[in-house]
Amino acid sequence: MFGPWYSATMLALESQTVIGMRLAKIASGSEAGRAEAQRMVSEKVDAAIEAADMLLAGGSPDAVIARYREHVRANAERLSAL
Incomplete structure (x- = not known):
């Protein structure tokens, strides 16, 4: 409806919340923080591979952004439930 710019902007805004929660958890220095850092890195790699697969299969950038927003x-x- 609003086009790719809206979705990309919303992804950026929504991501800031997750970034803040993750940084707070990692900064605690706890085992949960270390696990979150490892999870974050593996999720980034998995998401990049998934995005590349989607694009190679003919998916649109909008579909990739929508999938990232789901993640x-x-x-x-998950982070706010803690």
């Missing part, structure tokens, strides 16, 4: 939403829900 961000899931992380926000």
Whole structure:
């Protein structure tokens, strides 16, 4: 409806919440923080591979952004439940 710019902007805004929650957890220095750092790195690699696969299969950039937003939403829900 609003085009790719809206989705990309929303991804950037929504990601800031997750980044803040992750940084707070990592900064605690706890075992949970270390696990979150490892999870974050592996999720980034997995998401990049998934995005490349989607694009190579003919997916649109909008579809890639929508999928990233799903990942961000899931992380926000998981991190805020703690």
